[in-house]
Amino acid sequence: MRHTPSGAFGSCRYKLKGLDENRAEYERLIEVFRAHDIGYFFYNGGGDSADTCLKISQLSETMDYPIICVHVPKTVDNDLPITDTCPGFGSVAKYVATSIREAGFDVASMARTSTRVFVLEVMGRHAGWITAACGLAAERPGEAPQILLFPEIAFDEDRFTAKVDDTVGKFGFCAIAVSEGLRDRDGKFLSDSGLRDAFGHAQLGGVAPVIASIVREKLKLKYHWAVADYLQRAARHIASKTDVLQAYAVGKAAVELAVRGRNAVMPVIVRKSGRPYRWSIGVADLKDVANREKHMPRDFISDDGFHITGRCRNYLSPLIQGEDYPPYSNGLPHYVRLRNVAVKKKLATAFALK
Amino acid sequence: MRHTPSGAFGSCRYKLKGLDENRAEYERLIEVFRAHDIGYFFYNGGGDSADTCLKISQLSETMDYPIICVHVPKTVDNDLPITDTCPGFGSVAKYVATSIREAGFDVASMARTSTRVFVLEVMGRHAGWITAACGLAAERPGEAPQILLFPEIAFDEDRFTAKVDDTVGKFGFCAIAVSEGLRDRDGKFLSDSGLRDAFGHAQLGGVAPVIASIVREKLKLKYHWAVADYLQRAARHIASKTDVLQAYAVGKAAVELAVRGRNAVMPVIVRKSGRPYRWSIGVADLKDVANREKHMPRDFISDDGFHITGRCRNYLSPLIQGEDYPPYSNGLPHYVRLRNVAVKKKLATAFALK
Numbered sequence: 270m271r272h273t274p275s276g277a278f279g280s281c282r283y284k285l286k287g288l289d290e291n292r293a294e295y296e297r298l299i300e301v302f303r304a305h306d307i308g309y310f311f312y313n314g315g316g317d318s319a320d321t322c323l324k325i326s327q328l329s330e331t332m333d334y335p336i337i338c339v340h341v342p343k344t345v346d347n348d349l350p351i352t353d354t355c356p357g358f359g360s361v362a363k364y365v366a367t368s369i370r371e372a373g374f375d376v377a378s379m380a381r382t383s384t385r386v387f388v389l390e391v392m393g394r395h396a397g398w399i400t401a402a403c404g405l406a407a408e409r410p411g412e413a414p415q416i417l418l419f420p421e422i423a424f425d426e427d428r429f430t431a432k433v434d435d436t437v438g439k440f441g442f443c444a445i446a447v448s449e450g451l452r453d454r455d456g457k458f459l460s461d462s463g464l465r466d467a468f469g470h471a472q473l474g475g476v477a478p479v480i481a482s483i484v485r486e487k488l489k490l491k492y493h494w495a496v497a498d499y500l501q502r503a504a505r506h507i508a509s510k511t512d513v514l515q516a517y518a519v520g521k522a523a524v525e526l527a528v529r530g531r532n533a534v535m536p537v538i539v540r541k542s543g544r545p546y547r548w549s550i551g552v553a554d555l556k557d558v559a560n561r562e563k564h565m566p567r568d569f570i571s572d573d574g575f576h577i578t579g580r581c582r583n584y585l586s587p588l589i590q591g592e593d594y595p596p597y598s599n600g601l602p603h604y605v606r607l608r609n610v611a612v613k614k615k616l617a618t619a620f621a622l623k
Numbered sequence: 624m625r626h627t628p629s630g631a632f633g634s635c636r637y638k639l640k641g642l643d644e645n646r647a648e649y650e651r652l653i654e655v656f657r658a659h660d661i662g663y664f665f666y667n668g669g670g671d672s673a674d675t676c677l678k679i680s681q682l683s684e685t686m687d688y689p690i691i692c693v694h695v696p697k698t699v700d701n702d703l704p705i706t707d708t709c710p711g712f713g714s715v716a717k718y719v720a721t722s723i724r725e726a727g728f729d730v731a732s733m734a735r736t737s738t739r740v741f742v743l744e745v746m747g748r749h750a751g752w753i754t755a756a757c758g759l760a761a762e763r764p765g766e767a768p769q770i771l772l773f774p775e776i777a778f779d780e781d782r783f784t785a786k787v788d789d790t791v792g793k794f795g796f797c798a799i800a801v802s803e804g805l806r807d808r809d810g811k812f813l814s815d816s817g818l819r820d821a822f823g824h825a826q827l828g829g830v831a832p833v834i835a836s837i838v839r840e841k842l843k844l845k846y847h848w849a850v851a852d853y854l855q856r857a858a859r860h861i862a863s864k865t866d867v868l869q870a871y872a873v874g875k876a877a878v879e880l881a882v883r884g885r886n887a888v889m890p891v892i893v894r895k896s897g898r899p900y901r902w903s904i905g906v907a908d909l910k911d912v913a914n915r916e917k918h919m920p921r922d923f924i925s926d927d928g929f930h931i932t933g934r935c936r937n938y939l940s941p942l943i944q945g946e947d948y949p950p951y952s953n954g955l956p957h958y959v960r961l962r963n964v965a966v967k968k969k970l971a972t973a974f975a976l977k
Contacts, residue, residue, distance in 0.1 A: 273728065274725050274728050274729065275725075275728035275729045275731065275732040276732035276733070277732070278732075279732050279733075279734075279735055279736075280732055280733045280735070280736050280737060281736060282736040282737055283736075363954060363955070366954075366955055367860050367955055367956055368854050368858070370955060370956065370958065371628050371629075371853075371854065371857035371858055371859060371860065371956070371958075372852075372853040372854055372857050374627065374628050374629035374857060374958055374960075375628065375629045375853045375856065375857040376853065377629065377960075378629040378630035378631070378632075378633050378634055379630070379633075379634045380633075381633055381634070382633075382634050382635060382636040382637075383634060383636055387853060389854075405953075405954070405955065406955060408953070475829070475832055477850075478829055478832075493852050493853055494850065494852060495849075495850050495851060495852035495853060495854050496831075496848065496849050496850045497849060497854070498726075498847050498848060498849035499725075499726040499729045499730065499741060499847055499849060500722050500725065500726055500743075500849050500851070500854075502729065503725035503726050503728060503729040504722070504725055505725060506721050506725065506861055507860055507861070509954065586953060586954065589954035589955070590953075590954040591954070592948070592951060594946070594948070597946060599759075599762065599940060599944075600717060600720075600759070600863065600940065600943035600944040600945070601717070601720055601721055601724060601759065601760060601943070602721055602724065602725070604724065604725075604728055606728075606731075
């Protein structure tokens with residue numbers, strides 16, 4: 270299990286309303302909890318999950334059902350507050366930085382006779398943490414990626430093409446990492462900027478081909494583009510060891526908190542020092558976590574908006590340290606799947622979820 | 624160097640014409656070779672490079688300049704004849720099979736409440752070797768990828784959507800690997816099938832979003848798609864050890880052949896046995912290599928055209944065996960770049976390449 274990517278128990282996207290709006294849902298929850306003698310509830314995810322977990326934790330006060338709810342942080346978006354980072358993010362960061370470094374070597378070797386510009390699209394619709402992580406690959410001037418396009422910085426086509434032109438002039442090639450959530454000055458997603466299929470339907474997703482088109486139209490340079498999508502967040506084969514240790518630690522801490530009777534909390538990672546990176550596990554109240562997003566500080570992005578600062582690098586770098594290779598079988602990572610056999614239902618399915 | 628992806632010496636795309644068509648080019652080559660006392664010429668690449676290397680090798684016979692030309696095979700397309708495989712391919716194969724396995728786990732865990740279909744686009748415009756390699760990840764029924772779309776099999780939208788529908792019904796999700804070179808019955812690339820940007824310009828590349836659109840239009844299923852592009856062929860971090868050993872071996876053999884005075888040849892990998900995989904280095908005449916492509920045999924593709932056969936699996940599996948991790952520094956693979964300082968020119972640039 271420790272070596273397997275993805276959510277082993279599957280995924281739940283049910284959005285619990287407030288107690289006032291749908292009391293019946295909460296009553297049903299208590300019915301089910303009571304029937305199965307459930308006293309502990311663990312919920313693993315990001316901001317939305319923290320909110321759901323907080324709501325369920327309130328059953329103990331508002332509806333007199335004794336329950337201990339602990340939220341276990343996990344999101345590649347890295348946007349939970351209080352915790353130093355979110356399990357999952359460090360491994361995505363290691364993957365995207367590695368990938369754009371590797372593709373950068375490829376483009377650099379092709380650039381004199383063929384492809385000059387490479388565009389990699391990464392996740393993070395609201396916050397540029399993953400885009401920023403790509404920047405770790407550029408340790409010396411001229412190294413890929415030379416340009417990062419953050420969702421926090423409105424896209425300016427003229428400034429962008431000037432930067433690409435300048436980069437190709439100086440270094441012979443240009444590698445660009447772009448967030449799926451890149452927007453123009455009017456707040457419109459570039460990925461929605463009018464790409465249509467043969468039937469005239471808007472083509473969803475894919476900001477990389479849009480950026481690549483701009484490069485071709487305005488600069489007449491040969492380009493390639495990639496969209497990492499699920500590959501980035503499932504890439505267990507190149508997980509960050511730091512991330513794996515932290516993921517395990519918050520899970521363990523969640524159980525310990527529950528056993529100690531702590532309701533409505535979330536274990537967090539506390540950075541004790543940067544160099545060397547030392548961390549421990551702390552505890553946050555769920556009410557301080559739910560519905561609050563951790564954004565990229567402006568001073569993590571360079572003045573021109575196209576790269577990360579040293580401050581950002583100092584924050585990100587420890588999170589990708591160390592390798593934690595999975596076992597291999599037949600030349601491929603050996604991953605396991607739980608059977609996920611649910612306990613037998615004790616109640617009739619009386620309640621239709623709305 | 625052994626751990627670094629990409630072409631260390633850069634890339635040359637100059638297409639040499641036949642001796643009859645452009646004698647001046649050949650005369651200039653001899654001038655340069657003579658000025659620098661060049662007696663050995665090594666050329667590393669695929670089919671086009673083999674053709675160029677063959678043409679240069681003929682200088683010794685047709686123009687009386689003593690030269691030894693050896694072609695060193697390397698192409699992710701795996702389409703050179705005679706050799707069991709082409710260095711580069713085994714590592715791409717390992718990367719794409721790993722990636723679609725990992726993304727498959729992700730989709731499977733999301734499928735009950737969200738994304739049902741995942742599409743990964745891979746390289747190989749003319750031959751389906753890389754698409755076939757994705758199939759290695761599916762070792763048991765229901766495992767990702769359940770569908771492969773080969774450039775060798777004309778795309779039939781109705782048969783495809785029926786297969787996706789059936790797969791989602793049986794296994795809850797569907798992972799698809801598609802070749803960038805997928806064509807319809809009229810031989811038209813699906814990636815050229817009418818995707819236009821806001822200006823009405825044809826959008827180049829990207830068959831994955833086209834396939835994803837079909838899934839959405841016809842089956843109303845939620846999807847994600849990825850385009851691996853350069854990531855796949857630069858992914859040194861998950862290289863196949865077998866591939867790395869073979870790449871080194873053909874390079875070494877090329878030097879040995881040259882020293883022994885063998886002109887117009889290419890070292891090849893000879894499969895001595897399948898299980899266990901045993902191989903040695905042989906020699907092919909360049910005239911038997913140039914301008915001949917190794918296609919996927921039809922019996923490597925299943926009858927319904929959507930997967931690989933056991934025969935194909937037996938061929939591919941040995942090529943991805945073993946890991947050969949690069950060294951890491953600061954949490955990222957440590958790659959090196961040659962300075963590539965050319966020797967001083969001895970002749971004036973008298974000849975303008977056409």
